[in-house]
Amino acid sequence: MSRGSAGTRALQLLTAGVLAWGLWHLLGWGLWRAEFRPDAAACQALAHAGACWGVVSAKAGTLLWGLPHDGAWWQPASWQGLPLTLGVGLVSYVCSWPLAVALALARRSHWRALAWSASAVIETVRGAPLVIWLFMAAFLLPRLLPTPDSLSLAARVMLVMSVFSAAYLAEVCRAGLQTVPAAQREAADTLGLGWVGTQWRIVWPQALRNVLPALTSHAIGLLKDTSLITIVGLHELTGGLGLSLGGDPVWRPFYFEAYLFIGAVYALMCTALAALGRWLEARWPAIAG
Amino acid sequence: MLDFFQQTAGFDIGETGLMLFDASQPLWRAWLVGLGNTLRVAVPALLWASALGLVLALGQLSPVGLWRRLSRVLVEVHRNTPLLLQLFIWYFLLVTWLPESTEAWPLLPGVWLSKGGLSFPWWVLDDDGLRQWSVPAQGAFNVSGGGAVTPEYLALLIALSHYTAAFLAEVIRAGLQSVPHSLLEAADTLGATRWQRITRVWLPQAWRAVLPPATSQYLNLVKNSSLAVAIGYPDLVSVGNTALNQTGQVWWCLGTMMAVYLSLSWGIAAAMGHFQRVHGQRGGLA
Secondary structure: OOOOOOOHHHHHHHHHHHHHHHHHHEEEEEEHHHHHOOOOHHHHHHHOOOOOOOOHHHHHHHHHHOOOOOOOOHHHOOOOHHHHHHHHHHEEEEEEEEHHHHHHHHOOOOHHHHHHHHHHHHHHHHHOOHHHHHHHHHHHHHHHHOOOOOOOOOHHHHHHHHHHHHHHHHHHHHHHHHHHOHHHHHHHOOOOOOOHHHHHHHHHHHHHHHHHHHHHHHHHHHHHHHHHHHHHHOOEHHHHHHHHHOOOOHHHHHHHHHHHHHHHHHHHHHHHHHHHHHHHHOOOOOOOO | OHHHHEEOOOOOOOOOOOOOOOOOOHHHHHHHHHHHHHHHHHHHHHHHHHHHHHHEEEEOOOOOOHHHHHHHHHHHHHHHOOOOHHHHHHHHHHHOOOOOOHHHHHEOOEEEEOOOOOEEOEEEEEOOEEEEOOOOOEOOOEEEOOOOOOHHHHHHHHHHHHHHHHHHHHHHHHHHHHOOOOHHHHHOOOOOOOHHHHHHHHHHHHHHHHHHHHHHHHHHHHHHHHHHHHOOOOOOOHHHHHHHHHHHHHHHHHHHHHHHHHHHHHHHHHHHHHHHHHHHOOOOOO
């Protein structure tokens, strides 16, 4: 391999220089000149020449768990911050699985009408942005329900997110099902496993294993997508930040540091999910062939 | 149906791009302005994301360790945080740290950047309704003349393109890695320079593998542009949301948004499918 013309070397030096300069300033701002104590006066004295991580130590409670409220903890309507993010993410993920399996099987069905309907559902859900579906949860669903208050906004959002997630998950499952050779199914049939036994013991374990990386990406995508529910007025982790700092004149100037903190929380959760995915891949070895 | 679209809009739109609009015009024109704003941010974001994605993909496959690590970190940071959070951060940075419009930064001759947005030379209508080329200039209170985009537009453009670039980088990298190494070695043997090796052998071979997953990322970009509503950039969904609050006609407003997005998504998917059928199978690898 031809390694490094003069131009390439110059470009390498330039990147190294710019990177060193950037890192120097970043570390200076984020560490050496930064204020870590929850001391508002010291933070203001910095005049943004250094980061005010004090906002995190002072406001971590409301940043993560939301503002104090009267609702009982078990009512989803009273959730905010990280519990709401995790609650909506987890409920939608779990609820989307049965729907996704049904949609994937239906789309591969030999019965044309069923396959066509499943395709229509999947492509319609995937064709429009999540924001529009969330608007439906906020504005349209109350009109369709027998009484407008029969489901809280949080519950309606979970319902919509489950269907949204299921449409994408169904396509991942379908891709997985396509990787399982027909011979596997025929062999299982010959052994007399029956349809359910064949699907449960032979087809799906292989199908899911073969698309494990895509399943991990889907879960990470869903976790990040929960941030959008702030647009319809549910203050989860991303939107809770405005709620926590917006009305606080002391700490309001340090939005940026708080944003970075929230970003780090998401990065941590996404990295953990990715690691879980890799662990599953290692634990559950792929069957060759 | 005509009643819904022909009623008076009754609301103003902050940023109308190439179109002229005011509250007394019919609602269909407001929808059109919204669609125009969606495309006005999505198309440049798409081009910029592709360029950045290619650079990040090549960076990750570079023999230079520093470039590999730098590209890797940039891709991971963008992929592992929500786009909405990135959008909020960019928007916050722009409206906080840019100079006031009384003392805008001159980026290039005739190009000014400030809290008021980015001003650049463009045609404007003069008093006689004629199109005149106009170069913006710093005035006492703001930058006037030429064309301008708002900080909301800039934040959305930057956030969308950087986020999508990180995903495109992975798609392009996988495509590049699918090209057999023997082809690259053959190019070396024939005395190709490193640049020729990339542009004449690697990219032309890889793009067929890249196109289908890249299309789905482009579709995601167009759909993600609807996050505009969170920072108040008047895209299609934002305008639809205003119309919904204004008219209270939930079915019509949500139905219109859906119809436009489904046509966009299905249209792009169909066009890419056709393009692939025509070009994808010609030649190819042995």
